[in-house]
Amino acid sequence: MLEHLKKYWFLILIVIILVVGTITFSKQQIDSTFKGKKVNGKDIVFALDKEYVNADEYYEGLLPTDGGKELYRLFERYVLTEIETSDEIKKQSAEYAKNQVDNTSAQGSKALEELKDAIAASGYTNGLKDLKTLYENQAKLVLIEREYIKNNKAETADPYMEDAKPRIVSHILIKMADAENPTEAESKKLADAQAALEKGDAFGDVALKFSDDTNSATQKGSLGYIDSASNLEEVFIKAASEVNAGETTEWFNGKNGKHIVLVEKTSFEDLIEEDNFVTSVANKYQEVQKESVLLASKDFEITFNDEETEKLLNDFIKGGN
Amino acid sequence: MKKLLVLVSALLVLAGCANKEASPSTNDVLITVGKNKITQNQLFHTMKASDAGSLAIEKGQNIITKDITDEEIADQVAELLQKQKDDLKDDFLDSIQSLSFETEEEYVEKNLKPYVRMKVYLEKTMSEDYERLAIELMPRKIAVLEIKGKDKADEAKKLLSDGASISSIAKQLDQDVDLDGTETLEFMATAQLPSIVSSFVKENNKPITSEVLETTEAEIKYYIVSVISADVVELKDEAIELALSNNKVTQAELAKIYKSKGFKIYDETIYKALKKSHGTYLAN
Numbered sequence: 001m002l003e004h005l006k007k008y009w010f011l012i013l014i015v016i017i018l019v020v021g022t023i024t025f026s027k028q029q030i031d032s033t034f035k036g037k038k039v040n041g042k043d044i045v046f047a048l049d050k051e052y053v054n055a056d057e058y059y060e061g062l063l064p065t066d067g068g069k070e071l072y073r074l075f076e077r078y079v080l081t082e083i084e085t086s087d088e089i090k091k092q093s094a095e096y097a098k099n100q101v102d103n104t105s106a107q108g109s110k111a112l113e114e115l116k117d118a119i120a121a122s123g124y125t126n127g128l129k130d131l132k133t134l135y136e137n138q139a140k141l142v143l144i145e146r147e148y149i150k151n152n153k154a155e156t157a158d159p160y161m162e163d164a165k166p167r168i169v170s171h172i173l174i175k176m177a178d179a180e181n182p183t184e185a186e187s188k189k190l191a192d193a194q195a196a197l198e199k200g201d202a203f204g205d206v207a208l209k210f211s212d213d214t215n216s217a218t219q220k221g222s223l224g225y226i227d228s229a230s231n232l233e234e235v236f237i238k239a240a241s242e243v244n245a246g247e248t249t250e251w252f253n254g255k256n257g258k259h260i261v262l263v264e265k266t267s268f269e270d271l272i273e274e275d276n277f278v279t280s281v282a283n284k285y286q287e288v289q290k291e292s293v294l295l296a297s298k299d300f301e302i303t304f305n306d307e308e309t310e311k312l313l314n315d316f317i318k319g320g321n
Numbered sequence: 322m323k324k325l326l327v328l329v330s331a332l333l334v335l336a337g338c339a340n341k342e343a344s345p346s347t348n349d350v351l352i353t354v355g356k357n358k359i360t361q362n363q364l365f366h367t368m369k370a371s372d373a374g375s376l377a378i379e380k381g382q383n384i385i386t387k388d389i390t391d392e393e394i395a396d397q398v399a400e401l402l403q404k405q406k407d408d409l410k411d412d413f414l415d416s417i418q419s420l421s422f423e424t425e426e427e428y429v430e431k432n433l434k435p436y437v438r439m440k441v442y443l444e445k446t447m448s449e450d451y452e453r454l455a456i457e458l459m460p461r462k463i464a465v466l467e468i469k470g471k472d473k474a475d476e477a478k479k480l481l482s483d484g485a486s487i488s489s490i491a492k493q494l495d496q497d498v499d500l501d502g503t504e505t506l507e508f509m510a511t512a513q514l515p516s517i518v519s520s521f522v523k524e525n526n527k528p529i530t531s532e533v534l535e536t537t538e539a540e541i542k543y544y545i546v547s548v549i550s551a552d553v554v555e556l557k558d559e560a561i562e563l564a565l566s567n568n569k570v571t572q573a574e575l576a577k578i579y580k581s582k583g584f585k586i587y588d589e590t591i592y593k594a595l596k597k598s599h600g601t602y603l604a605n
Contacts, residue, residue, distance in 0.1 A: 035341065036341025036342075036343065036588075037341075037587040041346070042346050043341075043587070043588075044343065045343045045377065045586070045587060045588045045591060046377050046586045046587060046588070046591070047583060047584070047585045048384050048579070048582050048583065048584045048585075049384050049385065049583065050583070053377070053380055054343075054346075055343040055344055055345045055346070055588075056345050056346055056347075057380075058343070058365075058369075058376065058377075058380075059345045059361070059365050061380060062372055062376055063368075064421075065372070065376075065421065066368040066371050067364070069371070070364055070367040070371055071351070071352075071364055073367060074364060075352060075354065078352075078354035078355070078359060079354055081354075081357060082355040117593075120366070120370045120590075121367070121370045121371060123367045125363060125367075297354065300354055301353070301355060302353065302355075303352065303353040304351070305349055305350055305351050305352065309351045309352060313352070
């Protein structure tokens with residue numbers, strides 16, 4: 001025995017470490033999380049004061065407050081899933097999902113858990129595996145919302161365009177520490193940019209050459225879609241909303257220096273092709289999303305288990321709570 | 322060696338089995354959309370995720386207060402309902418409908434009665450457990466007068482030496498200050514008072530009025546503090562009333578109640594949500 005111990009001491013040590021480690025890990029896992037429980041063959045959700053509330057009771061308790069909303073969420077998900085997915089959407093969604101998982105993983109396990117929770121809360125129950133489907137469905141939702149807005153322009157897009165002044169813009173920024181009192185160098189750069197514009201150089205070329213907004217300068221100053229709700233300085237939104245398509249603003253002072261904005265497009269025909277415009281209108285008029293999904297659902301066979309379920313869904317679609 | 326491997330595997334399996342999502346006993350298909358089926362289980366899962374455990378707290382409250390009868394709370398419910406109607410006037414019905422209650426009766430049954438039941442229950446438990454509560458919260462009836470500047474402080478000293486009360490000093494100094502010498506009940510364990518004031522109150526368990534107290538900060542501040550009552554028995558009713566209106570205190574008491582009654586969650590989604598929002602309520 002002693003000879004065996006001497007001969008295999010290292011192996012024995014490894015086995016002891018492995019067993020102790022496994023026991024500790026298992027005990028921690030078992031102690032640190034709750035355990036499932038069944039009473040009379042039914043899953044228990046919680047216990048309090050020696051009473052048990054089972055999953056059937058909990059389900060019935062949740063239905064009046066969350067049932068319609070969550071049933072609609074699942075219904076929307078499967079209607080969107082049924083709509084054919086183009087190769088472009090498939091490719092783009094796979095890319096978005098991969099990038100998001102990579103970026104979130106880099107932030108640690110807590111961030112990853114939060115992402116999984118967010119996916120589950122959107123009605124997708126297979127965790128990260130569902131992220132690509134979620135992106136595909138979001139893209140398809142925009143497609144059907146776009147059609148709905150086109151067909152209901154007077155009730156949706158027209159008032160939105162009147163209120164929010166949506167437009168496609170580009171800008172040039174001449175960075176200044178104090179736009180009220182520019183330095184000599186800053187003033188010269190501003191004058192050079194203005195001279196180029198007056199000479200007739202294209203706005204995009206001037207932006208490329210002079211703009212200090214490094215993100216947009218490489219895109220020839222393009223900021224894309226903006227409206228009154230965009231996360232931009234108030235002075236910027238105000239200036240951009242006061243000129244028509246094809247016009248530029250005067251130079252105006254912002255927090256980072258002096259800006260000039262070219263408003264490129266403001267027409268419905270141009271804006272409706274922008275996903276941000278479609279999403280903004282759908283956010284403002286909530287019937288856009290629900291009615292679009294309802295219309296799209298008519299292309300597929302829909303069967304309800306009972307009238308109660310049908311009523312629950314329809315009440316939510318009509319009522320909006 | 323084989324036995325060891327079996328032991329290790331069994332432990333790992335056990336650890337893995339600890340996580341659990343509760344499910345309804347039936348899993349009917351609710352809606353079929355083309356090739357896809359929406360089942361009860363799926364709906365249950367998304368509802369749980371969206372509700373984040375609120376229903377468990379609400380149902381728990383009903384269990385805790387189940388012995389409080391409608392008769393016991395009838396007057397309080399009627400009084401509260403009338404107050405809300407008086408406050409909201411014509412907006413009352415819209416207001417309860419915005420909370421998803423279709424009728425006044427539904428609102429009373431599902432909202433007002435549970436609220437009043439819990440209040441009555443808390444009042445009872447706080448009264449029964451007042452000795453502990455008094456030690457934890459240190460209720461004291463006090464009056465604190467803040468004095469602005471040295472000149473006013475000198476004037477106050479003279480008035481004090483002449484035997485003036487804190488309220489008459491406050492009246493004579495006629496200042497615009499937050500601590501204006503009004504009698505108030507404070508829980509010294511949580512009160513947001515200047516430290517010199519808190520220390521004086523905590524050090525004196527009998528009715529007493531301080532001299533003019535001076536802080537040692539660069540900008541000297543002056544206070545007169547009067548401990549009107551440190552008799553926690555005498556202050557019981559008022560202290561419980563104050564405790565019931567203090568969200569921090571009621572939350573801590575509720576946490577003790579839920580935990581002591583063995584509030585255990587057996588569903589992973591709800592457990593994770595409540596661990597974040599009501600961690601102190603949980604017994605697991």
